Amino acid sequence: MFDKVLVANRGEIAVRVLTTLREMSIASVAVYSEVDAQALHVLSADEAVVLGDGAPEPAASYLHAERIIEAARVTGAQAIHPGYGFLSENADFAAQVTEAGLTFIGPPADVIAKLGNKTTARQILADAGVPIVPGMRATADDPAVLAEAAQDMGYPVLIKAAAGGGGKGMRVVQSADHLAEAASAASSEALSSFGDGSIYLEKYLDRPRHVEVQILADAHGNAIHLFERECSIQRRHQKIIEETPSCALNTDLRTRMGEAAVAAAKAVGYVNAGTVEFLLDSTGDFYFLEVNTRLQVEHPITEVTVGLDLVRHQLEIAAGSKLTLAQPDVSQRGHAIECRIYAEDPAADFMPCPGKVLYCRPATGPGVRFDAGIYPGAEVPVHYDPILGKLIVWAEDRPAAIARMIRALQDNVVLGVQTATELMIDILASEPFRDGDTNTRFLEDHFADWHPCEDGDAQARLGYVAADLSGVGHAGAADTLPGATKWPSPWQTLAHWTLRS
């Protein structure tokens, strides 16, 4: 096993990885840019190295491969854990790490490269017998080729970036009239986001569920799956609520999807933890979407239902160990849900709202876990993904897990930056969610007109709490003033109030 590992990431996922490193008595190294100098991942690591001159831009910091490898060399780290996002699915980076004599905690560079190109990946998996969404097997930029392919598979079609992810470069096209325009927009967006403008078309499935399967594979040819996660609740093509098991799967379907995922892993020679994503339509047919060659944001719901530490397994696999588990050893128990807490405004199209976390107090209690990268006073910089943390709950069954998550969200205090906590409570409490009637258009279908509750009383109560926490006695007054100032005045407690309201 490694003596020292560098975590090439920031925020909650870096903190998550550092936690396991400490439990395994492996020394840890964090990297950071100047705006993250006081970030939780920096404070949680044994050592921390500033990247370059500390410039916050991702290209100069967390995306700068040479600087990260240099940090590992300087500190004597033997391996690099990339987390998710940033360089985690960058085959060149994985190759550079290996060339530098270090271990990349993830799949080999050539596997990342093969799976990173969506069209290549589809070809390999189709050949291995994994069902794929009808679509083009190669990228194209000729409008005539695109138009013909779209005609063949039938509208609506989805334009996707070959190098993409995270919704960037994606466009749904309803009719032939809009294809050319959407294709050029998607291509230029892909070019600016990934440095590669290649696009391809897929049949667009209306209201599918997003179901993915967690896999673990070692370098000795063994691969298992750790069941599914349903991630249908998405905003702007990004997941916000995930759960496992999916209520759309029966045992048979679960087995078939799990086997398909393992077949996919074996077909590409996959090593380490990965996720095979599928779209599941209402008839129970599932189609391969892509393989994420890294730890997923939502990995904790798998951890709590199968009882494994995925990061520990990643480290063991990377160190050359054989899988300690065979498929029959793995079973899932209970139900888990994750809610992602971002600094974002759900009432303003989920616009990121960076700022300062004035106060936070994580929810606790049985079956509650909060993976977070914040603390009271922490800054949420504008330069990176504004994720603050992930609230994860486990309970015996789905209704109990929903009830527990609503309670945990209500208890999970984050003041100072806007979050979508209120929206997520409303989603969890909604009838379609409780009924398990979820799909990737869930938010558009049921919560398009959602707006935060403007109940003055609730705001006033929050005002009380905030005033209490911040130790402010009375508007602008110090403790030295007489008794009049000891209790809050209605100017503090009435919140928005007018003669008309």
Add this chain to the structure above:
Amino acid sequence: MPVLRSRIDPKSDDYKANYAHMSGLVDKLKEELTRAHEDRSDKAKARNAELGKLTVTERLDKVLDRNSPFLEIAPLAAHDMYDGRIHGAGSRAGIGVIHGREVFISANDPMIKGGTIYPMGVKKTLRCQTIIMENRLPSINLVDSGGAYLPMQSEIFPDVDDGGRVFYNQALISKMNIPQITAVMGLCTAGGAYIPAMSDHVVHVQGTGAIFLGGPPLVKAATGEEVSAEDLGGAKLHCSESGVSDYLADDDAMACEILREIVSMLPAQKQADYPRRAPAAPLYDPREIWGVVPPSLSTPYDIREVIARLVDGSELLEFKQLYGPTLVCGWAHIHGTQVGILGNNGVLFSESALKATQFIQLCDRQGIPLLFLQNISGYIIGRDYERAGITKDGHKMVAAVSTATVPKFTVMCGQSFGAGNYGMCGRAYSPRFLWTWPNAQIGVMGAEEAAKVLITVKNDQLAREGEPPLTSEFEEFIRGPVKQAGEKEGNAYYSTANLWDDGIIDPAKTRDVLGLALSASANAPLDGRDQGHSTFRM
């Protein structure tokens, strides 16, 4: 403390009828407030937008703390006067908070006749200055006014309580060490130029704000010189050459931000130390007041039912409960602040007047603010009562009310007739604030009684002249117009239009209005209480 037990049955027909009636009055009030805030001509809106100016509402929102209360003063001043559209007498004003600090803010509305000043506009400004001085609230002015409304200049200009008084008061306010901060967001012409000039801090918006003693039209008329408003009195000139203004702002939003910064720098202020305790909601929903108050003013109701819906925990320690029962006196808390409450439960007798006198003196000695809940037809009359000296006892109450140094607050909850208006701290007795419920009536006496008095006087005169008394037809001829006038002029809207109050309020909001005002009043320290004579047991 003893808790008031309500005897009202919210399921009774009376309650439902009362509730429906008051609910109608409150709906109308909200409509009137909405109209006052939003009824502006398309032309005026377009002009404002074209100049790149924010609306008055937007300016207030930007200056005041987000998600905080705004206690507007006299929003319906000049209601139904002039052309019926000089809403709020052409301005918005009230108490709000900036960086947690309670301030008074006034803003001309340039979308109402270019923000020109009508006679009621002057009266409103003077009322606002009284509030500023009595409560020592920092004064924020957002000036955007074409100056006096010239067709009515004679009613605005020369008298003691006319335009000149505004600047006189500004000098006094400054001498009292109360900060005055002005943002020039439009024209400040002639007299209006003194509003920034007499302020401590002047923020000036480039492009739209201009200060001059004589505007371009007057300069042209007087000297023939043609000059633009910006060249004559714009922000550049006044911030870099004349020194009239202190802070240059690129636009309204920046000016609002600078105002906030200035307020955040103001030194802390000593507050009056009224007794306070942890605030608590009443046990009964304040909105139930709608079901307590009968539609007819002559139908009596127990003021304790109102108090139970105003005060913290519905707790009232009654003073002299068994003596002079037509006046309820007692101690309670509103949003945590202790108050001494006087509420009418019928006509004032000698005993009730004496009880009031002693209670007011006690509160004054103890530094406890006074709250008057007026529903009063007057002092008792008749030979026996005159003989017993009701006038002497009424005098004591009026004298106690007049000389009390603690802040007084008055709410018109129904009738307000005759000397009852005085003894219960009507407008002339300088309550810090006075609000009117939409059902209230104010007058020397009820309209019906006034008509009867006039008919009796006329019959007496006819009898002296040996003529026969009025026929019933003639009586009606006298009664009709008197009643009509009495009802119109006694109406809450007539009252608020004339600034006899600080606004009509939804009875359900009375508790919050009072809580906010009590807190604002604490900005002025209490003094002078330890002088004079002892309290007298009456």
